[in-house]
Amino acid sequence: MMNLRHTFSRRLNIRVLLALCAIIIVLPLAGLAVVRAQFGECNINLSAIMGGLTEAQAAASSGDTDIALDVIRAAAEALTRIADACEQQLALNTPEATAETTPSVEVTETVSADSGTPEPRTMQSLSVPGNFYAPNGVFAFDYPPEWTISDFISISSDSGAISVGSTTEAITALNAQSPVLSSGQQAVLILGGSVELITSGELNAGGIEAILSYYQGIGERTYSETSTPETFDLNGRAAGRLTFGGEGFDAYMIAIEIETDVRYAVIVGTSAKGERDAIATIVDSIALTIR
Known part of the structure; x- marks a missing residue:
């Protein structure tokens, strides 16, 4: 991916x-x-x-x-x-546990897309999510409680990444440049940090539009399908989305500003080919709760 x-x-x-x-x-x-x-x-x-x-x-x-x-x-x-x-x-002598399941209120959020973009998506949070809190405080988010969650890795004191998936196999597929997932399998990578970290040093400023442009470029060089980025406001925070895909998978990405001009997150979900809507729903729910 x-x-x-x-x-x-x-x-x-x-x-x-x-x-x-x-x-x-x-x-x-x-x-x-x-x-x-x-x-x-x-x-x-x-x-x-x-x-x-x-x-x-x-x-x-x-x-x-x-x-x-x-x-x-x-x-x-x-x-x-x-x-x-x-x-x-x-x-x-015990697995490290960083996630717990707690109930939450279901919320439906409609986002406003820029003019000329497709119809705004209705973004809905999970009714009973699992919760993850990064040890270094870079982000926290909700995810489907029945999903598998990987170990968090702190890339620096203020950045890190983790993945969640419907199965261990789905998470493993994220390591492939062109994942192949079975029908119903889904996985999501969450990466948080500064613009410099999010764009791997290409940028040190620029915000959501610059981040989206960076990933659009990677997508166009790597995959057969890459959409035009779409920016929108999500609960008062700058955000944007991008889709891409290959022969054996579809992907959906949201970039969001967690802390103005300081901290951002990129959330990338992958699914079996033709099942992007399903993974988009999960990515949307994570984006609604990331903080």
Whole structure:
């Protein structure tokens, strides 16, 4: 799916970009079980990191040493995080739980689209959601309580990412550049931080329109289907949406300003081909509650 570049101040070719982002945010993005300690057992999946290092070797062999070093550094950081998390969970001997289920009031929110855009969507929150609160405070949101939630990874003290999905397999599919999901499978990535983080260093200002333009460019270079961005107001906050898709999946994205000119979130949902409306409903509900 649409992956994110962590390297600042230079452009990477799309293949290395995908490898680098997979290493940096693969733990929540791919649902690789990062580190799961249950009944005293720690299971680790390093496939994404190994793939990234393969791309780093290819970049180095072609003379792109700086790019290769960026990937290697990201891999080293990811390995350290995995080891630390595994040790901590083994010590606790219980899965780390950061989500709880609490009831909430159902809310229907209609957003106003810019002139010339399609009819505004009616966005509806979940009636009985699960709640997630990022340990570093970058965001909190509601999600379907029956869904699987990955481990949160703090990219910095004020940024991070996590994924939720209808199944573990759906979350795992997020790691593929072109996911293939079975009918009914859905997964969502939530990334939060500054404009610089959200655009992987391409921008340090510009707001929602600039963020949407950045992702539109990635979509047009990577996938056969990418829509024109649409901006709107969501509960007094600037927001925008974008859709894209490939042969085996459809995707729906919302970018939203959480804190004016400071903190943003990008919420990307994927579904089986032809089932975008279903994942759009989930992404909308998360966007309504993100804070």
